[in-house]
Amino acid sequence: MRCQQRMxxxxxxxxxxxxxxxxxxxxxxxxxxxxxxxxxxxxxxEEVDDQLNAYITVCPDFPPELENRHGRPVFPVAVKxxxxxxxxxxTCGSRILAxxxxxxxxxxxxxxxxxxxxxxxxxxxxxxxxxxxCENSAFGPTRNPWNxxxxxxxxxxxxxxxxxxxxxxxxxxxxxxxxxxxxxALCGVVGMKPTYGRVSRFGLVAFASSLDxxxxxxxxxxxxWVLMRAxxxxxxxxxxxxxxxxxxxxxxxxxxLGGVRIGVPREYLGPGVEDAVxxxxxxxxxxxxxxxxxxxECSLPHTxxxxxxxxxxxxxxxxxxxxxxxxxxxxxxxxxxxxxLDMYELTRxxxxxxxxxxxxxxxxxxxxxxxxxxYYLRAQKVRTLIxxxxxxxxxxxxxLAAPTSPTxxxxxxxxxADPLAMYMADVLTIPVNLAGLPALSLPCGFARGLPVGLxxxxxxFDELTLLRVAQAFQQATDYHLYRPVVGGEVDG
Amino acid sequence: MADAVEVVIGLEVHVELKTESKIFCACSTRFGSPPNTQVxxxxxxxxxxxxxxxxxALELAVRAALALNCKVARYTKFDRKNYFYxxxxxxxxxxxxxAPLAExxxxxxxxxxxxxxxxxxxxxxxxxxxxxxHDEVTGETLVDFNRCGVPLIEVVTEPDLRSPREARxxxxxxxxxxxxxxxxxxxxxEGSLRCDANISLRPRGAxxxxxxxxxxxxxxxxxxxxxxxxxxxxxTRALERGERLVLxxxxxxxxxxxxxxxxxxxxxxxxxxxxxPDLVPMTLDPEWVEQIRRSLPELPSQRMARFQAEYGLxxxxxxxxxxxxxxxxxxxECVRHYPHPKTVSNWVMGQVLGYLNSRxxxxxxxxxxxxxxxxxxxxxxxxxxxxxxxxEVFEEAVSTGKSPRALVEEKGxxxxxxxxxxxxxxxxxxxxxxxxxxxxxxxxVKALGFLMGQVMKKTAGKANPQLARRLLEEAxxxxxxxxx
Numbered sequence: 001m002r003c004q005q006r007m008x009x010x011x012x013x014x015x016x017x018x019x020x021x022x023x024x025x026x027x028x029x030x031x032x033x034x035x036x037x038x039x040x041x042x043x044x045x046e047e048v049d050d051q052l053n054a055y056i057t058v059c060p061d062f063p064p065e066l067e068n069r070h071g072r073p074v075f076p077v078a079v080k081x082x083x084x085x086x087x088x089x090x091t092c093g094s095r096i097l098a099x100x101x102x103x104x105x106x107x108x109x110x111x112x113x114x115x116x117x118x119x120x121x122x123x124x125x126x127x128x129x130x131x132x133x134c135e136n137s138a139f140g141p142t143r144n145p146w147n148x149x150x151x152x153x154x155x156x157x158x159x160x161x162x163x164x165x166x167x168x169x170x171x172x173x174x175x176x177x178x179x180x181x182x183x184x185a186l187c188g189v190v191g192m193k194p195t196y197g198r199v200s201r202f203g204l205v206a207f208a209s210s211l212d213x214x215x216x217x218x219x220x221x222x223x224x225w226v227l228m229r230a231x232x233x234x235x236x237x238x239x240x241x242x243x244x245x246x247x248x249x250x251x252x253x254x255x256x257l258g259g260v261r262i263g264v265p266r267e268y269l270g271p272g273v274e275d276a277v278x279x280x281x282x283x284x285x286x287x288x289x290x291x292x293x294x295x296x297e298c299s300l301p302h303t304x305x306x307x308x309x310x311x312x313x314x315x316x317x318x319x320x321x322x323x324x325x326x327x328x329x330x331x332x333x334x335x336x337x338x339x340x341l342d343m344y345e346l347t348r349x350x351x352x353x354x355x356x357x358x359x360x361x362x363x364x365x366x367x368x369x370x371x372x373x374x375y376y377l378r379a380q381k382v383r384t385l386i387x388x389x390x391x392x393x394x395x396x397x398x399x400l401a402a403p404t405s406p407t408x409x410x411x412x413x414x415x416x417a418d419p420l421a422m423y424m425a426d427v428l429t430i431p432v433n434l435a436g437l438p439a440l441s442l443p444c445g446f447a448r449g450l451p452v453g454l455x456x457x458x459x460x461f462d463e464l465t466l467l468r469v470a471q472a473f474q475q476a477t478d479y480h481l482y483r484p485v486v487g488g489e490v491d492g
Numbered sequence: 493m494a495d496a497v498e499v500v501i502g503l504e505v506h507v508e509l510k511t512e513s514k515i516f517c518a519c520s521t522r523f524g525s526p527p528n529t530q531v532x533x534x535x536x537x538x539x540x541x542x543x544x545x546x547x548x549a550l551e552l553a554v555r556a557a558l559a560l561n562c563k564v565a566r567y568t569k570f571d572r573k574n575y576f577y578x579x580x581x582x583x584x585x586x587x588x589x590x591a592p593l594a595e596x597x598x599x600x601x602x603x604x605x606x607x608x609x610x611x612x613x614x615x616x617x618x619x620x621x622x623x624x625x626h627d628e629v630t631g632e633t634l635v636d637f638n639r640c641g642v643p644l645i646e647v648v649t650e651p652d653l654r655s656p657r658e659a660r661x662x663x664x665x666x667x668x669x670x671x672x673x674x675x676x677x678x679x680x681x682e683g684s685l686r687c688d689a690n691i692s693l694r695p696r697g698a699x700x701x702x703x704x705x706x707x708x709x710x711x712x713x714x715x716x717x718x719x720x721x722x723x724x725x726x727x728t729r730a731l732e733r734g735e736r737l738v739l740x741x742x743x744x745x746x747x748x749x750x751x752x753x754x755x756x757x758x759x760x761x762x763x764x765x766x767x768x769p770d771l772v773p774m775t776l777d778p779e780w781v782e783q784i785r786r787s788l789p790e791l792p793s794q795r796m797a798r799f800q801a802e803y804g805l806x807x808x809x810x811x812x813x814x815x816x817x818x819x820x821x822x823x824x825e826c827v828r829h830y831p832h833p834k835t836v837s838n839w840v841m842g843q844v845l846g847y848l849n850s851r852x853x854x855x856x857x858x859x860x861x862x863x864x865x866x867x868x869x870x871x872x873x874x875x876x877x878x879x880x881x882x883x884e885v886f887e888e889a890v891s892t893g894k895s896p897r898a899l900v901e902e903k904g905x906x907x908x909x910x911x912x913x914x915x916x917x918x919x920x921x922x923x924x925x926x927x928x929x930x931x932x933x934x935x936x937v938k939a940l941g942f943l944m945g946q947v948m949k950k951t952a953g954k955a956n957p958q959l960a961r962r963l964l965e966e967a968x969x970x971x972x973x974x975x976x
Contacts, residue, residue: 082540083540084539084540090539092539097539100539102533102538102539102540103533103538104533104538106540201542202540202541202542203540203541204540205539205540206539206540206542206770208769209769209770210769236544237542237544238542238544239542239543239544239545239770239771239772240542240769240770240771240772316766317766317769319574319764320572320574320583320584320764320766322583323574323576323582323583323584324537324539324581324582324583326576326578326583328578328581328635329536329537329581330538340578344576364764367574367764367765367766368762368764369762369764372764372766376766
């Protein structure tokens with residue numbers, strides 16, 4: 001990797017450096033207008049996105065209907081390109097949907113619109129959210145703002161890179177096996193995967209339905225809470241959405257973490273974890289202890305089987321979820337076909353990339369007659385064991401702390417030829433999805449000039465504890481206040 | 493040979509449930525709308541869409557299962573059945589695999605005057621697919637997704653049916669039961685009741701099943717019976733020749749009246765069933781199920797027994813009438829206003845069914861109040877009209893929707909029952925036809941018919957026949973006494 005890492009402290013005079021709650025103060029005081037914020041972001045995108053490729057689609061025009069909201073604040077948000085936005089192209093990073101314009105808004109988008117948010121653009125991603133580096137996109141890879149030769153992580157790499165590089169104040173991602181948390185860690189921003197059922201999946205393009213959740217990617221914990229509060233809630237259009245959810249109260253500034261019990265699972269600090277990452281995470285746990293929390297090592301003994309179970313369950317569901325891209329009703333259709341079967345085969349051959357095809361084949365195989373019990377059913381049993389590991393931990397701990405990713409951002413191209421090495425990038429995030437738990441990643445240090453992410457894992461529906469602990473950590477540290485100096489950008 | 497062989501048939505029946513909206517979205521289920529006008533992103537399988545179960549569909553499915561004497565599951569779930577076809581937008585059908593809604597039912601039915609029972613293996617809930625339309629001119633195939641997502645139940649029987657006639661009788665009873673339970677219209681011609689049949693032969697007395705063929709495209713009771721008869725003959729012939737049958741799917745060719753091979757087992761799909769992650773498994777409250785059971789109306793077999801006991805109808809009449817809930821309701825309502833069950837039954841089976849059959853209508857489409865039929869029959873009893881006039885009035889009343897009494901008045905169809913007026917006509921006829929009068933008086937009774945005809949002719953058919961005959965006989969007798 002070129003040694004070009006440069007970073008700087010955030011500049012309070014630069015609109016695109018601010019967190020949203022800081023922007024809100026300026027807007028409420030009337031010091032800036034929503035249009036100023038919009039234009040600052042559009043300019044920033046024009047400046048750096050040629051280098052980063054964080055966006056697939058940018059919406060450069062300020063929505064005229066938001067011109068006068070009677071003083072109610074208006075904010076742009078970047079949205080991962082697998083979340084349906086009415087009238088705005090939604091590609092899933094795939095050729096097969098390269099020109100697809102959705103006729104409806106995802107529930108998450110509607111909820112944000114109701115609260116004065118509008119879509120600034122659609123961010124790059126691994127095709128159909130399958131990948132950990134943002135290199136599996138039909139629209140080219142996204143680069144890491146901290147080092148243009150490194151990956152931003154994936155699959156929500158575009159959203160994480162955009163927030164890190166000041167191309168968006170905040171963003172939506174989706175997390176099936178770590179796709180919000182891992183890129184947030186690799187790009188030095190905050191990312192949260194909510195409890196399964198917290199946020200409606202209606203309008204999120206399904207990858208693995210039993211694992212997928214939409215989650216926020218933000219510059220700090222307070223913004224994460226604001227976006228969570230907007231996103232969460234029961235949706236009658238999603239049968240898996242949890243009914244009767246109370247809104248998450250604000251993670252008010254915490255003087256002390258006294259009484260908070262933190263487990264540090266030893267399986268998450270094993271040999272695959274880079275030394276510098278382990279050191280940063282343990283140091284961060286030390287900070288939490290200084291704040292009054294009690295931390296101790298614990299064990300989640302079935303962790304090592306998580307990855308295998310995930311790579312059976314997720315492809316199985318994906319093989320079925322992606323069957324609808326058949327060229328009949330929408331999306332790419334081959335022009336070479338001479339029969340129905342031909343049409344199906346060529347459309348999908350031309351429309352899907354290699355990783356998507358690999359997972360469809362894996363999923364089809366594990367669901368096939370004669371293999372179902374040995375693979376799918378078995379993986380579901382492993383899933384149950386992983387859930388039980390966590391349930392046992394909740395008897396003793398309020399939350400668990402671990403690295404989000406075993407390494408910092410790795411070089412572009414390093415793992416593209418080795419799918420298994422790529423899959424390892426999610427080894428520490430996957431168990432959380434299998435168990436449906438909430439988890440948050442926040443910046444906790446740097447190694448070789450690249451951000452390290454601390455992962456906090458909580459009890460089902462206890463996002464509040466994660467946010468409070470993370471907020472206390474950010475009040476005691478300044479890792480979240482560093483900004484990358486992007487490639488050819490003129491410093492200062 | 494024929495007697496040494498036993499026919500074994502099992503049915504898989506698909507029934508569209510009578511809901512207003514589709515099973516997983518809010519689109520209408522109305523039949524016959526222009527193509528692709530009852531669709532939305534959900535039933536078109538757009539990216540990001542999710543199903544939400546229509547609880548009315550679940551309720552109707554439970555109703556159907558209870559009407560078929562099934563045990564309704566406490567725990568049930570949906571599964572995905574994966575296959576590619578242009579009428580299947582998601583590339584999978586949401587169905588039920590290993591935890592169906594209901595199992596272990598039975599249905600009793602009558603065939604050739606004997607009662608038979610077939611066991612129901614399972615009843616499960618699923619979504620219908622769209623419809624392919626082939627344009628003969630351009631050679632294009634187009635897809636209509638209106639039907640896509642209409643709720644269906646699949647009813648699977650055990651292989652308990654022993655002849656094509658039994659299969660048909662079972663289907664007729666099944667239709668009646670489901671119509672009574674108000675879960676479906678069961679219109680075969682509209683595809684709201686569809687049936688596939690599995691058929692095999694085995695030596696009589698054997699317990700193992702022979703190699704079966706699955707017959708598809710059975711769009712009417714007649715097609716079901718004919719296709720199965722054809723299969724019995726085909727399989728018998730093949731076995732007599734010592735051929736080995738293959739496990740295969742065949743289609744009924746209505747035009748040629750034969751079954752043709754569609755695919756063999758080697759070409760069969762692997763549907764890769766797995767639990768539908770977009771819908772949560774369901775635990776059915778037994779109290780809710782009991783509530784549905786209590787709300788079930790009297791079913792055809794119970795009603796038939798009651799019709800025989802309460803109205804004294806012959807089994808045949810009762811069977812014909814209860815086969816349609818509408819017809820049976822019509823009968824009972826009519827009897828309430830005109831308490832002569834056998835007369836009503838004759839009219840229902842004769843005039844009413846005759847009218848419906850001649851126009852290819854279903855009993856549900858009958859546009860005639862039972863009170864009107866009672867009114868008509870009372871007019872016959874009162875001597876206002878004759879039976880033959882009543883038949884004509886019925887036809888006209890049914891097709892115009894007018895009241896029979898109004899029609900009789902409007903057209904002046906009342907019988908001439910005024911003794912004085914009719915006596916004058918009779919006298920006139922006797923004067924004008926001395927020769928038949930003489931014949932009659934010499935004992936040629938047949939001549940009376942001619943004289944009656946003349947009376948009817950002079951009264952334009954309106955003379956009350958009983959009265960006319962009595963007056964004629966009296967007049968002839970009187971005048972004979974006067975002559976000598």
